[in-house]
Amino acid sequence: MAKYQEIREVLLERITDGTWTPGTAIPNEAVLAEEFGVTRPTINRAMRDLVDGGLVERRRRAGSRVALRRTPDAVLRIPVVRDEIEGRGGTYSHLVISRDITPPPPSVRAVFGLSPRQPALWLRSLHFDSGRPHQIEDRWINLEARPEARDVDFAVVSANEWLVRHVPYTRAEQVLYAASASGDEADLLRLPAAAPVFVIERTTWTGERSNTQVRLVNPAESFRLVTRDGW
Amino acid sequence: MAKYQEIREVLLERITDGTWTPGTAIPNEAVLAEEFGVTRPTINRAMRDLVDGGLVERRRRAGSRVALRRTPDAVLRIPVVRDEIEGRGGTYSHLVISRDITPPPPSVRAVFGLSPRQPALWLRSLHFDSGRPHQIEDRWINLEARPEARDVDFAVVSANEWLVRHVPYTRAEQVLYAASASGDEADLLRLPAAAPVFVIERTTWTGERSNTQVRLVNPAESFRLVTRDGW
DNA sequence: AAGTGGTCTAGACCACGGA
């Protein structure tokens, strides 16, 4: 294990065992460097990890302290639907319900930066797990940012996968919530009317432009997101 | 802006504008150091950010490439309920529904590492937003790991806040899902029977021991999680 | 004003793992 990692573990131990309680000042880098017999950049590297982990707060001149409010941060990975299904041994398939090139609703138009009559690609698909409906995907793709999308056959490669493979993004915003299935949604997912569903709305940007906006609707009983956090 | 940040932005630009498409090899650190007129550790710093951001994959000897599958990772911050409510101008209050010291169910016992008859602290609370029920908190606290919890008056400080303030953790696992409210839950939250709810289950650990496990139940219509990602 | 963290250099050693 690298030195900075060992040092990080020791510092972490002091925080978690109560030697340094939340709010306590931590010795400055020069002191720690002396204590551990390393140079200051090595200490800095260890401390940076602790800051990233939310356990320590630092300010110039004021020094470092054990963070007072550790709000639970976690890395959320929303799986590619195909991987998710195949990962647990199911058979994946999907179906394009509709494909249109048409002006999007105002909410989408705004993030795409389009004028009122400019079209975008609208794609609605249904993803299946071993024949059972598993997710509705309702997606808009910005053809100004990604003109190639016009010529892709999304019956073969799902939009999800095509985007992951061809479009790196720099910013994403996701909204997660629970809802009751609308009539349409319940029909497509073969659920009782107003059954609970888990909805994910995601917008991704590359630079200033939004590429795509998607709404994913999943039956509550077959969908959970798990996040794990920590070293 | 620091040099490594400027370099990171330039590299990012090359990735997002398609100069380097997913799968493409990126010049090695020595070459980039020459190009940007900096030393190799500075390049390394910039690249590390891109790796952390999921945009680049690196392997020794094999070099660096633009990541092929950028699965959407996002930092999920589940807010402390009080901050969330006060942050949007509401008035926060809470009520302890029940408090017991009793052996937990097997699922909790397992992560706490307790023997069958060892007790833990069980706390059920209701959090209000301006007088309206906003969240049910059903929490177990491991008294073996946190004996002080026995003497805290959680009517004054909510368990959530007490833990955040006194117990730094090193690992967390969270499960998010949608469900229909049970009869109890619907009553407490003043929802119609079987209304959709958003459920968060979180277990946190310090070292090898789990401190606490909590289940948070929120009305679907008033609860959304937003994540933002990127620089 | 002065202490603290943030960053950078120039050079070095080494582990890993693909060729």
Next chain:
DNA sequence: CCGTGGTCTAGACCACTTC
């Protein structure tokens, strides 16, 4: 084997902020 990234040193300058 040997090129690549991972890490570390010793020293330095600087920005920020609080004392």
